[in-house]
């Protein structure tokens with residue numbers, strides 16, 4: 040390798056910024072620049088990122104970086120492109136060039152005027168590593184051209200990070216939490232601006248507005264975005280999720296409770312799913328989308344899909360599951376359960392994860408209300424939930440808490456305590472699919488045991504190796520549906536009696552501790568008339584209901600620290 044040093048301020052060894060990189064250590068570009076608050080540094084760009092070394096002069100022995108909370112230049116010598124979300128050319132301006140020796144780091148230092156550019160990245164909060172905070176490094180040089188070349192080269196490397204979004208639809212609920220949705224958006228908007236992510240921001244005017252927007256948005260327009268962000272809480276995210284999925288997700292329903300008839304079997308717990316049985320209310324469904332489960336099973340068998348997922352009439356523009364289109368949440372609500380289960384509850388951390396293009400697959404439950412009261416006709420009504428569907432205690436808490444919305448987030452504590460003290464129980468009948476443990480090889484078994492040792496509460500938030508290497512990995516990457524299990528008559532179990540509560544939490548991807556424990560489908564009949572379900576913070580009144588989980592149905596911009 041021939042190393043050439045020219046009059047050019049850059050030392051270039053085997054430089055191919057747009058292509059393969061050759062050379063010792065892959066160094067691409069090196070130059071002397073001034074790092075703001077530090078002094079002169081030798082800055083090097085390599086395919087993975089930037090690194091710098093302080094040029095030792097008597098004047099810059101000490102860095103004053105601690106004034107801005109930045110690590111000392113002596114320990115913080117580099118940054119990976121995967122952690123850089125923007126580079127900005129700032130033009131001519133003041134640079135805090137040197138810290139006089141022995142001076143207090145926070146005293147004014149020597150200023151120079153130069154051209155400069157800023158590299159924006161994140162660092163983990165020292166107190167709470169799951170929180171990310173933005174950090175900026177400003178480099179300066181007297182020559183305009185030098186700065187521009189650095190900016191162009193860094194931008195070229197950043198543009199290779201193909202997972203990062205370029206265009207997002209942002210829906211803001213001004214009423215979220217303590218009425219702070221818009222303020223939260225204003226806090227994080229500069230991060231998107233710097234990262235050059237185009238945002239179309241819509242502030243909702245009323246409850247249901249986000250739902251209507253998503254339902255009516257043409258698929259072509261939807262596909263022009265890399266994702267949709269909810270600036271709000273779980274209820275608001277739920278509106279967006281439902282607005283998007285309701286007309287676009289096409290799959291067979293789980294069986295209605297009516298479709299499950301008791302088997303003439305000695306085992307009274309075993310139920311048989313009778314796919315030929317006519318639903319007593321058949322014919323009373325008017326919506327073409329809301330077919331009864333019998334019809335859906337017919338479609339399933341006609342589709343001939345091996346995995347049981349019925350891809351009927353998929354829209355040419357917006358397919359589901361959709362790897363490219365992601366949902367995102369900037370938490371601004373009262374509970375923010377989905378953000379908490381997938382990462383850190385902090386708007387800035389979320390925004391940084393989003394611009395860096397982090398991704399997790401999210402399991403989504405489809406909840407179908409068949410009957411509202413014992414006497415009502417079949418009224419199939421669909422809802423999707425990303426975190427939770429619960430009846431009994433949970434339904435009563437949401438009902439009670441609505442009376443105290445004026446209290447803000449504390450309403451849940453207040454309503455929860457009140458409902459708990461009532462100690463009610465609820466009569467119901469539940470049938471559910473038994474999920475048999477899958478046979479794993481010893482490596483997978485060991486990996487699971489290891490992760491369990493590390494943390495009892497460890498949750499798999501990504502398309503992790505264990506989930507991806509499971510024997511049924513095809514069905515865990517988004518095409519999963521328990522429909523293929525519906526016809527397995529031996530798997531339906533029934534439970535009848537009084538319950539304090541019935542709930543199902545849906546957690547992103549899979550919990551490694553219980554990969555086989557997630558009930559993929561259940562049906563429910565209450566003995567009383569209507570019961571209230573809490574479906575991701577929305578009240579759903581139902582007498583008969585069934586639900587199924589679709590694994591990895593949507594992609595989410597991760598907000599988690601470990602993704």
Ligand SMILES: Nc1ncnc2c1ncn2[C@@H]1O[C@H](COP(=O)(O)OP(=O)(O)OP(=O)(O)O)[C@@H](O)[C@H]1O
Pocket residue numbers: 212213214215216217243244245246247248270271272273274275276278371372373374375376576
């Ligand atoms: N402009 C608006 N005015 C009044 N209500 C709105 C408006 N926009 C949205 N909403 C409604 O506000 C409800 C609650 O919003 P959101 O989920 O953001 O906050 P939250 O209830 O405080 O938080 P969480 O759901 O996490 O407990 C949503 O169900 C939505 O329908």
